[in-house]
Amino acid sequence: MRMQILVIDDCDMFREGLVALLHDSFQNIAAIEADCIASGVEAARLHHHTIDLVLLDHELPDGLGVSLLAEMRVEYPHLSIAILSAWEDPELMQRTLKLGAVGYIPKNTSTAILLSAIRLILAGGLYIPEGLLSYITSEKSQSELAVQHTEHLTGRQREVLALLRTGLSNKEIARELSISEATVKAHVTIILRSCGVSSRTQLQYPR
Structure with missing residues (x-):
């Protein structure tokens, strides 16, 4: 199956260097490029049903990636969205x-770690650079490390998980989707x- 980033x-x-690296490192990949928030919004509007991952720079000419x-x-x-940043900023990381x-x-x-990070994310995991791990609370670590085991979920289950992680109830998720x-449950x-994990709260992002 063709992968789209x-x-x-x-x-x-x-x-362009990142796109070339993706083409060299992954089979059957299609890369969509955007150079600002406006073009990124348009690309997402046109292709959101088929995009597997968004790699989003934090500082763009017409606004902030966050x-x-x-x-x-x-x-x-x-959509799975990873932030690219010029700095290892703990506050920005936790906000994103x-x-x-x-x-x-x-x-x-x-390059090696970048590719490993992308592979981890595409498999359903969450990437945090080693230098910033100490800024994550133990509760948050358990929550997000658990998400590394979602590669076998269906597309619908991933949608449910994305909404579940924001704290929505089963009723709210059912209405959203x-x-x-009963299907949500x-x-x-x-x-x-x-x-x-045994509780849905273990999958939610801390507020």
Whole structure:
């Protein structure tokens, strides 16, 4: 199956280099490029049903990536979005994770670690750079490490998980996805088992 990654970064050299690296490192990959928030919004609007991952730069010429992250998480809760940043900023990292990002990747990361981070995220995990792990509370670590075991979930179950992690109830998730509450409950049971946790609160982002 062809994999699709949206790269949003205003630095042509970095963006084009990253796209070339993705093509060299992954089979059957299609990369969509955007150089600002406006073009990123348009790309997401056109392709959100088929995008597997968004790699989003934090500093863009027409705004901040964290603002676009928040917007996309509301508009397209099923999208996996990782933030690219020029700095290892603990406060920014924690803010993006609370908004639902699946990774925080410093731009000075080595090629090997960058690719490992992308593979981890594509498998359903969450990437946090080693230098920032100490800033994550033990409760949060348990919550997010559990999400590394979701690679076997269906597309619908991933949608349920994305909404569950924001703290929505089964009834609210059912309304959001236009499915029955009983169906949501069944999905949640499978998700908890797959993640190896006993409570839905263990999967939620701290508020």
